[in-house]
Amino acid sequence: MPEQQTFKLDSKTIPFRDGDTIMDAALRAGEYIPHLCHNPEFTPHGSCRVCVVSANGRHVSACTQQAMNDMEVDNRSDAIMDKRRNLLQMLFVEGNHVCPGCEKSGACQLQAVAYYTNMLSPHYTHFFPKRSVDASHADIAIDFNRCILCELCVRASRDVDRKNIFSISGRGIKARLVINSDTGKLGDSDLTATDKAVHVCPVGAILPKHRGYDKPIGERLYDRQPVSQVGDVAAHDEDDNHG
Amino acid sequence: MDPGKITSSIQLPGPGDSTLLLQHLVRIQAEFNYIPDKAVADLSSSLGIPAAEIRGVIDFYSFLHLTPRGKYDILFSDSITDHMLGSRELITDLTEKLGVTVGEVRGDGRVSVDTTSCTGMCEQGPALLVNRLAINHLDQQRIEQIARLIEEDVDLADWPKEFFQIDDSIQRQDILLSSMASATGASPDTLTTLLSPEPDNVLDILQDAGLRGRGGAGFMTAIKWRSCRDTAAEQRYVVCNADEGEPGTFKDRVLLQRYAHQLIEGMTLCAHTINASKGYIYLRGEYLYLLEHLQAVLQERRDLGLLANNISGKAGFDFDIDIHLGAGAYICGEESALIESLEGKRGIPRKRPPFPVTHGYKNQPTVVNNVETFIAASQIILHGAEWFKGAGTEQSSGTKLLSISGDCERPGIYEYAFGTSIRQVLGDCGAHDTLAVQIAGAAGVTIPSEQFDRSIAFEDISTGGSFIIFNSDRNLLDMVQNFTHFFAHESCGFCTPCRVGSSLLKDLIDKLHAGHAGHYDINELNRITIIMRDTSFCGLGATAPNPVIQTLTNFPEIYERQVQHTDYEPAFDLDAALEEARQVTHCFGPEAHIKS
Numbered sequence: 003m004p005e006q007q008t009f010k011l012d013s014k015t016i017p018f019r020d021g022d023t024i025m026d027a028a029l030r031a032g033e034y035i036p037h038l039c040h041n042p043e044f045t046p047h048g049s050c051r052v053c054v055v056s057a058n059g060r061h062v063s064a065c066t067q068q069a070m071n072d073m074e075v076d077n078r079s080d081a082i083m084d085k086r087r088n089l090l091q092m093l094f095v096e097g098n099h100v101c102p103g104c105e106k107s108g109a110c111q112l113q114a115v116a117y118y119t120n121m122l123s124p125h126y127t128h129f130f131p132k133r134s135v136d137a138s139h140a141d142i143a144i145d146f147n148r149c150i151l152c153e154l155c156v157r158a159s160r161d162v163d164r165k166n167i168f169s170i171s172g173r174g175i176k177a178r179l180v181i182n183s184d185t186g187k188l189g190d191s192d193l194t195a196t197d198k199a200v201h202v203c204p205v206g207a208i209l210p211k212h213r214g215y216d217k218p219i220g221e222r223l224y225d226r227q228p229v230s231q232v233g234d235v236a237a238h239d240e241d242d243n244h245g
Numbered sequence: 246m247d248p249g250k251i252t253s254s255i256q257l258p259g260p261g262d263s264t265l266l267l268q269h270l271v272r273i274q275a276e277f278n279y280i281p282d283k284a285v286a287d288l289s290s291s292l293g294i295p296a297a298e299i300r301g302v303i304d305f306y307s308f309l310h311l312t313p314r315g316k317y318d319i320l321f322s323d324s325i326t327d328h329m330l331g332s333r334e335l336i337t338d339l340t341e342k343l344g345v346t347v348g349e350v351r352g353d354g355r356v357s358v359d360t361t362s363c364t365g366m367c368e369q370g371p372a373l374l375v376n377r378l379a380i381n382h383l384d385q386q387r388i389e390q391i392a393r394l395i396e397e398d399v400d401l402a403d404w405p406k407e408f409f410q411i412d413d414s415i416q417r418q419d420i421l422l423s424s425m426a427s428a429t430g431a432s433p434d435t436l437t438t439l440l441s442p443e444p445d446n447v448l449d450i451l452q453d454a455g456l457r458g459r460g461g462a463g464f465m466t467a468i469k470w471r472s473c474r475d476t477a478a479e480q481r482y483v484v485c486n487a488d489e490g491e492p493g494t495f496k497d498r499v500l501l502q503r504y505a506h507q508l509i510e511g512m513t514l515c516a517h518t519i520n521a522s523k524g525y526i527y528l529r530g531e532y533l534y535l536l537e538h539l540q541a542v543l544q545e546r547r548d549l550g551l552l553a554n555n556i557s558g559k560a561g562f563d564f565d566i567d568i569h570l571g572a573g574a575y576i577c578g579e580e581s582a583l584i585e586s587l588e589g590k591r592g593i594p595r596k597r598p599p600f601p602v603t604h605g606y607k608n609q610p611t612v613v614n615n616v617e618t619f620i621a622a623s624q625i626i627l628h629g630a631e632w633f634k635g636a637g638t639e640q641s642s643g644t645k646l647l648s649i650s651g652d653c654e655r656p657g658i659y660e661y662a663f664g665t666s667i668r669q670v671l672g673d674c675g676a677h678d679t680l681a682v683q684i685a686g687a688a689g690v691t692i693p694s695e696q697f698d699r700s701i702a703f704e705d706i707s708t709g710g711s712f713i714i715f716n717s718d719r720n721l722l723d724m725v726q727n728f729t730h731f732f733a734h735e736s737c738g739f740c741t742p743c744r745v746g747s748s749l750l751k752d753l754i755d756k757l758h759a760g761h762a763g764h765y766d767i768n769e770l771n772r773i774t775i776i777m778r779d780t781s782f783c784g785l786g787a788t789a790p791n792p793v794i795q796t797l798t799n800f801p802e803i804y805e806r807q808v809q810h811t812d813y814e815p816a817f818d819l820d821a822a823l824e825e826a827r828q829v830t831h832c833f834g835p836e837a838h839i840k841s
Binding site: 046048049050051052054061063066068085088089092093095096126127129150151166168169170171172173174175176177180181182183184186 | 297300301304596733735736737738744752772773780
C-alpha cells in the first residue's frame with residue numbers, strides 16, 4: 003500500500019489524495035482557510051484571492067494550488083493574515099457594503115471573514131460606485147452594490163441550473179455582474195427561487211424576497227459562531243442564510 | 246490598404262462555431278461602427294451563446310462598441326512615448342478643430358476621438374488609428390489635414406497614401422536579421438530544407454542551440470515543443486502570439502511586415518515537429534494594416550504547395566493557418582488569455598497548471614510562441630545550432646531584437662547579441678544625457694544610469710524588446726502615471742488585487758502628481774504594490790505595480806519632491822471646496838478661508 007501523502011498546514015500534518023488542492027485537503031481535515039469565491043461544489047475559481055497562503059515560500063491561492071507531498075503551507079502567520087485583510091478591504095471599498103443596513107448582516111461571509119482577519123476599517127478610499135438594485139423579480143432581489151464578483155451564481159446557473167442567467171461584463175474596475183434577459187432585468191429571466199444560483203451567494207447580493215429579518219440580527223449564523231468554525235453560509239440551512 | 250477591403254478580408258466564419266464569435270464581432274464593428282442589438286441577437290441564436298455573454302465579450306475589448314462610434318473613429322496612441330513627442334497637445338488641437346470632446350461622438354455622428362493603449366508605432370509617433378488604420382508622424386500640419394479631410398467627408402481610401410506609410414526602421418542587424426536580408430518571398434527550397442530533418446532531430450538542434458522564448462519569459466522552446474508533441478491528443482495547435490501590446494515594443498510589427506514568409510516557415514516547422522495540422526496567428530487589432538499582406542502571403546504559400554495539404558510534396562503533412570484579430574486588450578498577450586480570446590471569449594487568463602502546452606486551444610496541446618521565436622527557430626534549423634550559439638551568452642544564446650524609442654537620435658529596431666550592455670545600446674542609438682531606461686515595457690524595470698553596464702540577457706535584464714529612453718529633462722513620474730493608468734485600463738478585472746489595486750494605484754499616483762500627496766500616501770503605494778505583487782492571479786497583476794516599485798527604489802526623489810511636508814493631505818483642495826459655502830453665506834473675508 004502506498005504511503006499516505008501529507009503536507010504541513012502551519013504546524014498540523016494534513017493528509018491528501020492525488021488531485022487534491024490545498025483547500026480540498028484542509029476542508030476534509032476540518033481546517034479553515036478563509037475564502038469567498040470557493041465552494042467545494044464547484045470548480046475552483048481563484049479570483050477573490052482571500053485564500054492566499056504561502057506554500058514552500060510561494061504565494062498561491064489554496065483553492066487552486068495542488069497539494070504536494072511534504073509541502074509547508076503558512077495559513078496563519080501575521081503576514082498572510084495581513085494580505086487577506088488588505089484584499090478584504092479592497093473588496094469593501096470597491097462596492098457599497100453598508101453592514102448595519104444590510105439584510106444579510108450576520109450571515110454574510112464577507113463580513114464574517116473580515117471579522118476573522120481582524121479587519122477594523124475599510125482603510126482604502128471608497129470608490130462609491132453607482133450601482134443599482136434590481137427588484138423586478140417576484141421572488142428574488144439582486145443588489146449589485148454588494149456583489150464581489152465571485153461568480154458563484156454565474157457558475158451555478160451555468161453548470162447546475164443550465165440556465166446561464168448570470169455573466170460578467172466589462173473589464174478592470176468596471177467589471178460587473180449582468181443578467182441574461184432581453185431587458186437585462188432579473189424579472190425577465192427564467193430564474194426561480196429554487197435555482198442553485200439563488201443559494202450560493204456568499205454576500206447579500208442575491209436575496210430571496212418576503213422573508214427579510216425573519217431571524218433577528220444577533221441570532222444569525224456568524225453571530226453565534228465564527229466562520230472558521232461553521233464555514234460557508236451556503237452550506238447551512240436556509241433559515242440561517244437570511245434574516 | 247484599401248479600407249473598403251477590411252471587412253471582406255476578415256475570414257467569414259462558418260456557421261455555428263462559437264470560437265469565431267470575436268471574429269464575427271470585429272467584422273461587424275468594422276462594417277457598422279458598432280455592434281447593433283440585432284447582430285447580438287442573431288449571433289446569440291446562430292452560435293448558441295447567451296446574449297448577455299456576447300455583450301460581455303463586446304464590453305471586454307476596447308475596439309468593440311454597443312453604441313455607434315463616429316464615421317471616422319480616431320484613437321490616439323496614449324503611450325508615454327507618444328506623450329514625449331507631443332501627442333496630448335495634438336489631441337487638444339484636433340478636438341478643438343473638430344468641435345468634439347475626447348471619448349465622445351460628435352453630434353452629427355461624423356467623428357469620435359479617444360485615446361488607446363500603445364499602438365506599437367513608438368519610433369514614428371505620435372501615432373493614431375483612424376478606423377483601426379495607423380497614421381504616424383503626427384504633427385500640427387498633419388492634424389490640420391486630418392481635420393479637413395473629416396470635415397469634407399473624404400473617404401479613407403482617398404486620404405493621402407503617405408499618411409498610411411509605416412516605416413521599417415531597422416537600424417542594426419546582427420545574425421538573425423542579416424541571415425534573412427537576402428530572403429525574398431516564398432522559397433520552396435527553404436521549406437524542403439526545414440522539413441528534411443526528423444522531428445526528434447529538430448528538437449535536438451533547438452535544444453542544442455539553447456533557443457528560449459523571445460516574448461520575455463524565456464522558456465526553452467525545445468522543451469515546449471517536445472511536451473506538446475509528447476502529449477497524447479486528437480489535435481495539436483500552433484499559435485503565433487502577434488499580440489504585441491507591451492508599451493514600447495514594435496519589433497514584431499516589423500518582422501510581420503518584412504519577414505512573414507520566415508514566420509510561417511517557423512510555424513510550419515513547428516507543426517511538422519509536433520504533428521499539428523492547424524495554426525493561428527493572433528494579430529493585435531492595432532496591426533490591422535498588416536492583415537491583407539499576411540493573408541496574401543498565406544495564399545501565395547497555399548498556391549505554391551507550401552501550406553495546406555501535402556506540404557512540400559510530403560504526403561499526409563497538412564497544415565494551414567488562420568489569422569485571428571484581437572480587438573484592443575493587452576491581457577491577450579498573456580498566452581492563456583490569448584487562447585481564451587482565440588476561442589472567441591473574454592480574455593481572462595486561465596488557471597495554470599495545466600499549461601497550454603498540454604491543455605491549450607480547445608483544450609488540446611498547443612504551442613504558443615512569439616513571432617521572433619518562430620523566426621529564430623526556422624533560422625536555427627537552416628544555419629545550425631553553432632551559428633546561433635556564436636552570438637550571446639551561455640544562458641542566453643543568440644540575439645534579441647530591441648524596439649528603441651524615446652530620447653535618442655535614431656529610434657528603431659536594433660538587433661544585439663545577448664549580453665550587450667545598456668551603455669553600448671545607448672551609444673549606438675544616439676542617446677545623450679540619459680536619466681533612465683525603461684526596459685521590458687510598462688511591467689519592466691527602470692534602470693538608472695549607475696546600472697548602465699548591466700546587460701540584456703535572461704540572466705540579467707530580460708525583455709521582450711521594449712527599450713524606452715528618458716533624458717534628464719524628463720519627469721519620470723509622468724511615465725509612472727502613464728503606466729499606472731495603462732494597467733488600470735488593461736486589468737481584466739478577474740481577481741481582487743489587480744482589479745481594485747490597479748485603480749487604487751492610479752488614483753494615488755494622480756494625487757501625488759497633482760501635488761496633494763503626503764508621506765502617508767507613499768506608504769500606501771508601498772502597501773498596495775506588495776498586495777498586488779504577492780496575491781494576483783496572473784502575471785499582469787503581479788507586475789502591474791512594477792513602475793511604482795521600480796521608481797520608488799531607484800528614483801525616490803521623484804516622489805519626495807512631490808510630497809507635502811505633512812503626514813497626510815486630502816486628494817482635493819480644501820479651500821476651493823469651501824467656495825460654494827462662501828457663496829451661499831456671503832462670507833468672503835479671511836475667516837472664510839483655510840490657510841494652506
